[in-house]
Amino acid sequence: MPGPIQVMLSSRCLVDIPSNGGKVMLSSVRIDLKKQIEEMLLVDGKSGFEVWINEKGRAGPGDETSWEYCVSQAQDCDLFVSIFNGQSGWMRPGETEGICEAELEAAIGSNLSKVQIVQLDPLNPRTKRSEKASDSRFMRYVEDLRLFAGKATDAASLRTQVLGTVQEAVVKMALRGGASGGPAAKAYLGQALDWNRLNFADRKASIEKELVQALRQRPRSRTLDKQTVVTPIASRLIVMRCAGLPAPIGVAAARELVGQPFLKDHELVPEMTEGDVGPVHLIGCHAGVTESQARRQLGFPDAIVVTTPQGVWVADPIQNIQVLFLRNCVDAVSTRVRLQDALDWLDHSGEAEALAGRAAKRARIARAVAKEVA
Secondary structure, eight states, X not given: OOOOEEEEEESOSSOEEEETTEEEEHHHHHHHHHHHHXXXXXXXXXXXXXXXXXXXXXXXXXXXXXXXXHHHHHHHOSEEEEEESSOOOOOOTTOOOOHHHHHHHHHHHHOGGGEEEEEESSOOOOOSHHHHHHHHHHHHHHXXXXXXXXXXXXXXXXXXXXXXXXHHHHHHHHHTTTOOOOTTGGGGSHHHHHHXXXXXXXXXXXXXXXXHXXXXXXXXXEEEETTEEEEEETTEEEEEEEEEEOSOTTOHHHHHHHOOGGGGGGGGGGGOOTTEEEEEEEEEESSOOOHHHHHHHHTOSSOEEEEETTEEEEEOTTTOOEEEEEOOOOSHHHHHHHHHHHHHHHHHHTHHHHHHHHHHHHHHHHHHHHHHHO
């Protein structure tokens, strides 16, 4: 028997909105909406909907953080409703993306057709410097998507808009027979469409710009050059060299724009300080990447290769070359989210310490080569 329709409501929780001449917490409205949606379709006392919100969500599996659990809910749900008030949501310490931003990107990436956005006016972006930048980027991202299902100004109109949106979305789901837009569906809307219009050189530059900016915004990071940032990982200052692969890695013309950047690691040595280690290479791929493709790009078959949801991690244990390929960097938000998730994986898996150790060895190799070619 098929289960109930899984609905996720994504929004900021601790925000006051107008209600009956006063104020009410958005979290309270979300709890009411959960109850109302689940009462919309009752058969023999059982609801045809199961609504997930942070306030009432079941505890996540033991190996997932609350952030990862929220994102996995966004990926797996049948219908995703974003209540958008201009804020990207809470951010983990030292990071630049909000949870609402990550949830929306995950939902769109899994199936564009399930996503609905209800705007809560007036928009209320935050003023703190780090939050302001994240909110500004998120607002541009949402505006470019043009997926608004309606607008609300207070608690009553928000309830009306969300309930109407859910009802209309379910009718459309039934009419299209559950057809899925698939992981690449959003590539024809918003900024992803804009990036698709670019030539290889400009798309490459766009990917690199987002990677560099995201790394620069991490605490204690500094710029080495326009493609390189020094950032702390596992208590070491890691030189991260960014590159953008503007088309599928199987396209020779795109692949040649990136080449094997680690062959020029010694050229970064004059800009590195004594405590800097690496470089480690970060390649944002506009499309997917496989283990075999990553091995070929590295040029060393007997390598450490790990496939993660974000991409493929390869490391040469002899020359200590390290490359992280990020897949499906189709716009600014997806690029930043892939990077953030990859850095989180390094921490959670314990690989960050191994990366730092290999980076220290790579720095000694690069410095020795630099002396020889001087």
